[in-house]
Amino acid sequence: MNDQHSAGGRERSDGPAVPAHPSVLDSVVVYASGAVCRRRARVALPPGGRLRLTGLPQALDGRSLRARVLDGPPGTAVTEARLEPVAELRTPAELPxxxxxxxxxxxxxxxxxxxxxxxxxxxxxxxxxxAVPPQRRRDEPLRRTPADAWLExxxxxxxxxxxxxxxxxxxxxxxxxxxxxxxxxxxxxxxSSTAGPVHPVETSATVLLTLTPPHLATDPGPGPGPSADPDAPISPDASDANSNANATNATELDIELEYGVPAARWVPAYRLSYRQGSDTGQLVLRASVAQRTGEDWTGVRLALSSADLDRRTDLPRLRSLRIGRSQPAPPPSGWREPPAGLTDLFAGYDAAGPRPEPRRPVPLPVAVGAAPAAPLMPLAGGTRAADEAPDFLGYGAPPPQPGGPMPAPPMPAPPGAPAPAPAAAPAPAARRARASRSAAASARGAQAGYAEAMAGAGTGARAGGGGAGGLTADTGGERPFAPPAPDAALLDYPALVLAGPEAPAARRGTLGPPSAGRAGEAPSPAASAARALIALPLPRHAVPPRVSAGSFNHRFDAAAPADIPSDGTWHTVTVGEIPLSVRSEYVTVPSVEEKVYGTLVLDNRTAQAVLAGPVEVTVDDEFLLTAALPTLAPGGTQRLGTGVTEGIEVARRTELHESTAGMLNNSTVLDHRVHVELVNRLGRAATVEVRERVPVASEADIRIEERAAWHAPTVPSPECPPSTRLWRVDLPPGGRAELDGGYQIRIPAGKAIVGGNRRN
The missing domain is CATH 1.20.58 (Methane Monooxygenase Hydroxylase; Chain G, domain 1)
Known part of the structure; x- marks a missing residue:
């Protein structure tokens, strides 16, 4: 019954029944937005070359549907894969x-x-x-109401x-x-998960596959051969087993289905385990995955990718540069004549017989957040193409001739007037012949009229004096004809859709904007689920993979099968381990704050990148904190702060000596001295990096001379600008270190530094 009522290609009631087989989800690749699912099914070779696979989610993207035969008889291949929705009736016992x-x-x-x-x-x-007293008669005296009745x-x-x-x-x-x-x-x-049935009547997705007939070549199998012993006995059981195995391989198919689903996303998360004194650490990639695809991912092979599942690949367009008088660039026409014989392309489809009329959807109110309507092509006079003809691009209906009157809209019927009687429906054969002749005439008229209009567009526009739609003198108020100009959406060639045989006869085989997402249409369930998943709040410190990956794409394969329900919430999945070189160092900036901060220096010596995300730091099997891990490219080095270390103390003192120098005392010398003391009260050795800063001269008559054992950073960064100076000190347990540094600023005697001569 499901085969006869499918929404795709409908089958005849007298044809053979198409066998239905279940499919099992095998692997999923989650991209930055969306996922690609692969299902496998082991089915018997259908006698008619057609079979149906069930178990697919309703939210899949039909454009991405692919099917292939992995194992089966030689010559067997999939020639057509058609997505068909089927209505299923659920009993109360099947509902959750x-x-x-x-x-x-x-x-x-x-x-x-x-x-x-x-x-x-x-x-x-x-x-x-x-209490309502009875109506008193005219000659009846007044009655007394007993008080007990009122009280009762x-x-x-x-x-x-x-x-x-x-x-x-x-x-x-x-x-x-x-x-x-x-x-x-x-x-x-x-x-809860959206994979199970929720309503008594639901629509499920199935795939109707058409296979090529296999080449049933006789394969005698491994025989005795010239080198085998002819006198060796042959076991009848072994021969039966070989024949059964060959028959099984010849009649079974291993089919793989591949399709994309939009409502899926992931963000990386990590757990870092480190032991004091060790040179390595274990960084476990634990991705947070959310999906609302309509099917539960149970026991699937999971892979994560930072690439885009659906990305435009438009090439950049370089425009010419001209020196001279400014001239506006001519707008691209974006129009091409339909090919000859386009109407005959669908002659076989029309000759197949009448098709049942599609059900008209019940008009619903526009949903909040629905996609805007596709832009229409403007016509001369301020009207739209959809108001004058049912075709978008003007391919099917010829435009009005120049100077001809615009067709007047039909007058509305007066209130209370009877509705006009519908015309009698012609016979099927006559209707098909008439439709074919009208489509051919319409296509020929469209080609001739539209070509003539495009050829005379420039002359008509210049004659009007004001471009398209301008009024000319003494024309009786009529607007001159101007050809329709293609809209920007019509020039977006990768987004155009080819109209199929179900489209009007004048639009068949032509390109136009997609019909989905127009005004008055509610968004599809897949689009609604994708938008809801995009609006899902990210975990703390989480960064989308497209933001942290930059210009490179990376893929991470999970080491074990994963289970992710279709409930639209974040689920943590352990992907694998990334070995890193980890060492503990300490950083202090005493000029800003006299505190020492612990850091873990991470060196990525692998060929796999580490994307930015939250990381749970565990030191010596004790949870320390949850921090934000920056992106660590292959071969890169990053620091991860672990907070203030109370076991190391730092103190800083500064002095300023001002004097004059020069033969005529024409220079002022500002001698700044810095003294830093460090004390290690930890039970282990520690490497401390002390950061100081020196002023940078912006005038030629100002000189700065340094006198210290510090050094500038090798690669300046926002954290360490070029004016930064570094000390690296190794402190033993209980050790103490004193650092002396400073610099001299020589300025002319008649000048002073803005803000005061003291720089510390």
């Missing part, structure tokens, strides 16, 4: 338990709400109880209201609990 609990909670909430409403109605009715009525009302209010309070609390339970179950269902 969470969905059943949510339905029960909603029913319980509705029942409690109804009881609460009935109690409130009873309270209102009881409150409205009043009041007591009855009070007693009933007390019971009803108590019941209303209980129902209010019960209703609050029921609403809370419904909210909790709804949130759990939204966070």
């Amino acid at each position: 338990e969470l969905r059943a609990q949510l339905d029960e909670a909603r029913e319980h909430e509705c029942a409690v709400r109804e009881r609460h409403r009935l109690v409130l109605t009873a309270i209102a009715e009881t409150t409205a109880l009043r 009525l009041a007591e009855f009302v009070d007693e009933r209201l007390a019971r009803l209010h108590g019941r209303a309070g209980e129902l209010t609390r019960e209703l609050e609990l029921a609403e809370h339970e419904t909210e909790v179950l709804t949130d759990r269902l939204e966070r």
Whole structure:
């Protein structure tokens, strides 16, 4: 039944049934945005050359669907792979338990709400109880109402209201609990995996494969051969086993399906283990992966890539540079005549017989965040191409002739007038012949009319004096004809889509913007899931791989199978270990802060890059902190800060001596002296890097002379600019070191440094 009601190519009811086989997800490659999944299926060779594979997610990208035969009879190949959605009816037992609990909670909430409403109605009715005296006749004297009756009525009302209010309070609390339970179950269902069935009727994706008939060549198999012993006995069991194996290989196929899914992404995360005194460390890559593809990745071979799954490959366009009078660049026409005989291309499709009319979708309100409509081609006079003809590019419908009147829109029917009667439908054969003749005439008219219009576009525009749409003198207010100018979206050739046989006859075989994402259409479930996954907040210190990878792409293969449910949340997966050279060093900048900071110097001596991301640092089996690891290219070196080290003390003192020098005391000498003391109170040796700074002269008559054993950084960086000076000191356990440095600034005697002569 599913084969006859498929949305793709429909099969005849009298044809053979296509066998359906399940497929198993084998491997997944997650890119910076999106993933490529590969499924495998071991199936028997179908007698009719067609089979169907099930188990695919609904959110797959049909453009990326690929199929091939990995193992099977020689000559067997896949000639067509067609994606077909099939509606499936689920029984209540097949729905997840969470969905059943949510339905029960909603029913319980509705029942409690109804009881609460009935109690409130009873309270209102009881409150409205009043003693109504009987209507007195004209000649009847006034009656006395006994007070006991009033008191009994009041007591009855009070007693009933007390019971009803108590019941209303209980129902209010019960209703609050029921609403809370419904909210909790709804949130759990939204966070649960989207792979299982949720609704009683759902649409699943299947792939209809068409195979080439195999070349059934007779293979006698390994015989005795000339060198074999002819007198050796042949076991009948062995011969039967060989024949069965050959028959199995000749009738079984190993098929692989490959497709892309957009709702998947990953970011790197790490765990660094280091022991004091060791020269190496273990950096474990633990990626955070999130996916909402509609299928659970259970026991799959996982690979992670920093490349883009779908990236434009447009070549840069260089424009000519001219010296002289400024001239606007001519806009590209972007138009080419349709090829001759385009209508005959679909003659066989039309001769196959009438096809059932497609179901028209129910108009829905535009969803928030829907993609904008595809731009239409403007026409002369301020109208759009879609308002005048059903074709986008003008390939099918010929444009109006120059000077001809524009076609008037049909007048609306007056209120209350009967609807016009539809024309009688012609016979199928006559309808096909008429459609073929009209399509051919339309295509010929389009080619001739559009070519003529494009040829006379420049003359008409110059004659108007104001470009397209300008009014000419004494024309009766009519606008001269101007050919349609192609929009920027129509010149985006990689994004254009070829119209198939289901398109109108005038648009068949032509290129146009894709129909998906136009105004009034809701986004597809795959696009909605992809947008929701892009908006998912990143973990702390996480960096997208495309940002940290730069101009290079890297791939990481997981060492073990992974399980990632389709719930749209982050899941941590251990990918593998990256050996690094790690050494512990300490850095202090006493001119800014008299504290010593511990750092781990990471050297990547492997051919694999380490992308930026959060790293959990463990030193001597004790968790230290979670820091941000920068990108570490192959052969690169980076520092990772581990916080303040209290076991190493630093102190800094400065002195300034000002004097004059020169033959006529025409120079002022500012002698700055720096004294730094370090004390190591750790139980191990430590290497400390002391960073100081010296001023940089910006004028020729200012000289700076250094006198210290420090040195400038080998490669300046934002952390260590060229004015930085470094000391590297090795302190033994309990050791002490004193560092003396300084510099002299010589300036003219009549000048002073802005901000004061003291630089420290």
